[in-house]
Amino acid sequence: MTSLSAYIDDFARFITASPSSYHAAAESARRLTRAGFTQLHESDDWSEVPSLSSMRGTAHAGRYFVVRDGAVVAWVKPAGAKPTTPFRILGAHTDSPGFKLKPKPTTGSYGWLQAGVEVYGGPLANSWLDRELELAGRLVTTDGVEHLVRTGPFLRIPQLAVHLDRSANEALTLDRQRHLNPIFGIGDVRQADLVAHLAALAGIDAADVAGYDILTADTNPPARFGLNDELFAAGRMDNLSSVHAGLTALIEVSENDDAINVLAAFDHEELGSQSRSGASGPMLDDILSRIGDDLGATVSERLRAYADSWCVSADAGHSVHPNYPERHDPVNLPLAGRGPLLKINGNQRYATDAAGAALWARCSAAAGVPYQEFVSNNNVPCGSTIGPLTATRLGIRTVDVGIPLLSMHSARELAHVNDPFALSAAIGAFFAGA
Numbered sequence: 001m002t003s004l005s006a007y008i009d010d011f012a013r014f015i016t017a018s019p020s021s022y023h024a025a026a027e028s029a030r031r032l033t034r035a036g037f038t039q040l041h042e043s044d045d046w047s048e049v050p051s052l053s054s055m056r057g058t059a060h061a062g063r064y065f066v067v068r069d070g071a072v073v074a075w076v077k078p079a080g081a082k083p084t085t086p087f088r089i090l091g092a093h094t095d096s097p098g099f100k101l102k103p104k105p106t107t108g109s110y111g112w113l114q115a116g117v118e119v120y121g122g123p124l125a126n127s128w129l130d131r132e133l134e135l136a137g138r139l140v141t142t143d144g145v146e147h148l149v150r151t152g153p154f155l156r157i158p159q160l161a162v163h164l165d166r167s168a169n170e171a172l173t174l175d176r177q178r179h180l181n182p183i184f185g186i187g188d189v190r191q192a193d194l195v196a197h198l199a200a201l202a203g204i205d206a207a208d209v210a211g212y213d214i215l216t217a218d219t220n221p222p223a224r225f226g227l228n229d230e231l232f233a234a235g236r237m238d239n240l241s242s243v244h245a246g247l248t249a250l251i252e253v254s255e256n257d258d259a260i261n262v263l264a265a266f267d268h269e270e271l272g273s274q275s276r277s278g279a280s281g282p283m284l285d286d287i288l289s290r291i292g293d294d295l296g297a298t299v300s301e302r303l304r305a306y307a308d309s310w311c312v313s314a315d316a317g318h319s320v321h322p323n324y325p326e327r328h329d330p331v332n333l334p335l336a337g338r339g340p341l342l343k344i345n346g347n348q349r350y351a352t353d354a355a356g357a358a359l360w361a362r363c364s365a366a367a368g369v370p371y372q373e374f375v376s377n378n379n380v381p382c383g384s385t386i387g388p389l390t391a392t393r394l395g396i397r398t399v400d401v402g403i404p405l406l407s408m409h410s411a412r413e414l415a416h417v418n419d420p421f422a423l424s425a426a427i428g429a430f431f432a433g434a
Contacts, residue, residue, distance in 0.1 A: 004417060004418070004421045007248070007420070007421045007424065008224065008232060008417050008420065008421065010244075010248070011222075011232075011241070011244050011420055012221070012222035012232075012234065014027060014240060014243075014244045014247075015222050015234050015235065015236055015237070015240050015244075016221060016222065018094070018236065018240055019134060019136035019150050019215075019217035019236075020070070020095075020136040020137040020138075020150075020213075020214075020215050020217065021069075021070030021071070021094035021095040021096075021267045021268075022069070022070045022136075022137055022138045022146075022148055022213065023136060023137075023148060023150065024070065024094040024240060024243060024265070025067050025069070025070050025071060025072045025094055025265070025267075026067075026148060028065075028067075028072045028074070028094075028243065028247055028265060029065065029067050029072060031247060031251065032063075032065045032072075032074050032247070032251070035063075035251040036063055037063040037064060037065050037074060038062070038063065038064050038065075039064070039065055039066070039067070040064050040065070040066050041066070042066060042068065042286070046290060046294060047294070061076075061077060061078055061079040061255055062076075062077045063075075063076050063077075064077075066287055068276065068277045068283055069267060069276070069277040070094050070095065070213075070267035070268075070277055071094060071264075071265060071266045071267045071277035071278075071283060072094070072263070072265050073262065073263065073264045073265070073283065073284060073287050074247075074250060074262070074263045075260055075261060075262040075263070075287075075291065076250065076255050076256075076260065076261045076431075077255075077260050077291065078255040078256060078257050078258075078259075078260065079255070079257075080257055081260055081295055082295065083292065083295045083296055083297035083298065083301040083302070083305070084297070084301050084304045084305050084308075085258070085259060085260055085295070085305060086258075086259050086260070086305050086306075086307075086308035086309040086310075087259060087260050087261075087262050087288060087305065087306075087309040087310075087311075087396070088256065088259040088260070088261050088262065088309065088310055088312075088430060088431055088433075089262040089263075089264055089284070089309065089310070089311040089312070089390070089396065090242075090246035090249070090250070090261075090262070090263050090264070090311075090312050090314060090427055090430070090431070091264045091265075091266070091279065091284075091311050091312065091313045091314065091386050091387070091390055091398075092239055092242035092243045092245075092246055092263075092264070092265045092266070092313075092314050092315065092386075093239045093242075093243070093265065093266045093267065093268075093269035093270070093273075093279070093315065093386060094239075094240070094243055094265050094266070094267050095120075095121070095239075095267050095268055095269060095270050095271075096121070096235070096236040096238060096239070096240070096270065097120060097121035097122050097123035097124075097238075097270050097409045098120050098121070098123055098128070098215050098216045098217065098411075099117035099118065099119060099120055099123070099128070099180065099182075099215065099216040100117060100118055100119075100120040100213070100214065100215050100216075101115060101116070101117055101135065101137075101194075101212065101214040101215070102116040102117060102118050104116065105117070105194045105195065105214075106189060106192050106193055106194040106195075107181065107189060108183070108189045108192075109189075111186050111187070112183045112185075112186055113183065113184055113185040113186060113187055113189060113192050114181045114182060114183050114184070115135070115155055115181060115182050115183075115184055115194055116181060117180065117181060117182065117216065119176050119180070120215060120270065120271070121270030121271060121409070122270065122409055123409055123410075123411070124407070124408075124409045124410045124411070125174050125176070125180060126172055126174065127407070127410035127411045127412065128157055128180070128216070128218075128411045129157050129158070129159040130156065130157070130158060130159050131156065131157070131218050131219075131220065131411055131412075132153040132154075132155075132156055132218075132219050132220070133153070133154065133155045133156060133157070133182060133216045133217065133218060133219060133411075134150055134151045134152050134153060134154050134155070134216070134217050134219045135149075135150065135151045135154055135155065135198065135214050135215070135216060135217075136149065136150035136151070136214065136215060136216075136217050137149065137150075137212065137213045137214035137215050138212065138213050138214075139195075139198060139199060139202055139204065139209050139211075139212045139214075140209070140210055140211045140212065141204060141208040141209060141210060142208050142210045143208075147202040147203075147204055148202070149198050149201050149202040149214075150201075150217075151197075151198070151201060152219065153219045154184055155182035155183065155184045155216065156182055156183055156184075157179075157180055157181070157182045157183075158183060182216070193206065195209055195212065198212070198214065217235060217236070218235040218411040218412055220235070220412060221234075222234035222235075224417065229417070230337065230416055230417055230418070231414060231415075231416060231417070232414070232415050232416065232417050232420075233412050233413070233414050233415075234412065234413065235411055235412050235413065236413075237316060237403070237405060237413040237415055237420075238315070238316040238405060238408050238409065238413060239269065239314075239315050239316055239402075241316055241402070241403050241405075241415065241420050241423065242314035242315055242316065242402060242403075242423070243265045244420070244424070245314065245420060245423040245424035245427050246263045246265070246314060246424075246427055247263060247265075248424050248428075249424050249425075249427040249428040249430075249431055250263045250431060252428065253428050253431040253432050254432075256431060256432060256433045257433075258433055259309075259433065260291065261431045262288075264279075264283075264284050264390075266278050266279045266281075266283070266284075266386060269315070269385070269386055273386060273389055279386035279389040279390055279393075280389050280393070284390065284393075284394070285393060285394060288302075288306075288394070289302065292305065306394060306395055306396050307395075309396045309397070310359060310396065310397050310398070310399070310430075311387070311390050311391070311394075311396050311397070311398040311399075312359075312360075312363075312398075312399055312401060312427065312430055313350075313351060313385050313386050313387030313390060313398055313399065313400045313401070314400075314401050314402050314423065314427070315343075315385040315386065315387075315400070315402045316402045316403055316404075316405045316408060316413075317334070317341040317343050317374050317402045317403070317404055317405070317408075318334075318374065318404060318405065318406075318408060319334055319335060319336045319404035319405060319406055320333040320334060320335060321406060326377075327377060327380050328376075328377055328380075329375050329376065329377050329378075330377075332372075332373050332374060332375045334372040334373070334374050334404050335372070335404070336404050336406070336414075336415065336416035336419065337416035337417075337418045337419065338370055338372055338404075338418075338419075339364070339369055339370035339371045339372055339418070339419065339422050340364075340369075340371050340372070340401050340402060340403055340404075340419060340422055340423045340426060341371070341372055341373070341374040341401060341402050341403070341404055342357060342360050342371050342372065342373050342374065342399070342400075342401055343374050343385070343400040343401060343402060344357075344373060344374065344375045344400075345375065345376065345382055348388055349381075349382050349383065349384040349385075349388065350382070350384070350385060350387055350388070350400035351385075351387035351388045351390070351391045351398035351399065351400050352387075352398075352399045352400045353399075355397060356397065356398065356399030356400075357399070359397075359399055359430075359434075360399050360401060360426070362429075362434045363426045363427075363429040363430045363434045364426050364429070365434075366429035366432070366434035367422070367425035367426045367428060367429040367434075368425070369422035369425050369426055370422070371401075371422075371426070372404070374404070385400050385402075387399070387400040401423070401426075402423070403415055403419040403420055403423050404416075404419060
């Protein structure tokens with residue numbers, strides 16, 4: 001997309017369509033299908049897919065994707081791909097912090113109906129107070145079929161009035177078990193059934209629901225605001241900003257004759273990525289191996305392909321906060337609107353090294369966009385990303401990048417409109433072979 005406004009409008013639509021990782025994967029699948037990608041299923045014999053079986057020993061281009069739970073991997077294979085053709089991978093994650101519905105979720109007391117939730121990841125808990133939230137995710141019926149569902153505005157975590165807690169503005173303390181259960185109505189708990197309500201919305205019988213993965217999401221729509229409409233606020237920009245940037249770039253960039261371009265949008269990064277659809281799991285290795293199999297690659301040829309491959313791990317980072325500048329490195333102070341971050345950490349919490357920095361400089365220059373270096377204050381240890389996990393699992397050179405945010409892990413995060421647009425442009429240059 002050559003227009004910043006068109007890109008931001010589309011980004012807003014993507015966020016709105018993706019209240020959970022499962023919805024983000026489904027929306028990605030919808031967009032990929034519309035762009036001419038073919039969905040493959042991991043349980044199928046890919047050699048029996050006509051367009052894939054014809055690849056063996058010949059040269060045919062292809063655009064494919066796989067969905068595994070709340071994760072999606074898509075790739076573009078150029079017509080001239082060989083067993084040693086390297087991969088250019090954009091890694092991101094579909095999940096965001098929040099709250100997840102517990103078993104036996106219909107609770108309450110004193111006439112209020114409440115939802116029993118547990119904390120998912122590391123949300124900035126106070127930011128979720130006094131907002132209209134929705135439940136979104138998947139229901140799985142006894143026959144194993146998955147049904148996506150979302151409620152729209154449905155719940156709220158009410159804060160205690162300042163009249164009842166005079167210290168609230170000095171030291172707000174939230175007990176995760178007692179203070180974060182949202183209300184969704186009034187009545188007798190024995191006569192309410194939250195799962196039945198979700199089942200009805202999904203058009204299925206509640207008695208057929210055998211399991212669910214349901215999370216909360218803020219329902220306030222994304223918005224541009226501020227001077228010249230240059231600020232952008234939305235939920236889940238960590239890390240839908242990277243998923244959307246990579247998805248847009250993969251769809252719009254013509255095939256790279258020298259590499260197989262891959263989007264790997266994992267789930268469960270906010271929990272440490274240790275799941276079958278997380279970056280610590282086997283999903284990416286499984287799919288890259290099967291791509292190599294279809295190209296007739298031997299083990300040695302596959303390792304040669306990996307040795308020439310690159311992964312750009314894209315995850316949101318921190319812009320300097322004007323009210324708390326002491327929490328940032330005093331020299332490296334990335335500003336909103338000045339371009340994506342190149343994320344660096346001496347302890348390899350980010351996978352960037354000198355070679356990766358050079359790659360990102362080339363991509364940014366080719367795209368005509370600026371970038372900024374980010375490093376943590378030594379007294380404020382940084383988090384990590386999927387970058388070191390991918391580098392460790394596959395031995396593929398990896399660099400960590402992302403857009404700068406304020407209010408990361410809030411129910412509603414803040415960015416400058418220039419940065420998501422610039423990130424996608426730089427990723428496009430990466431896919432184009434910069």
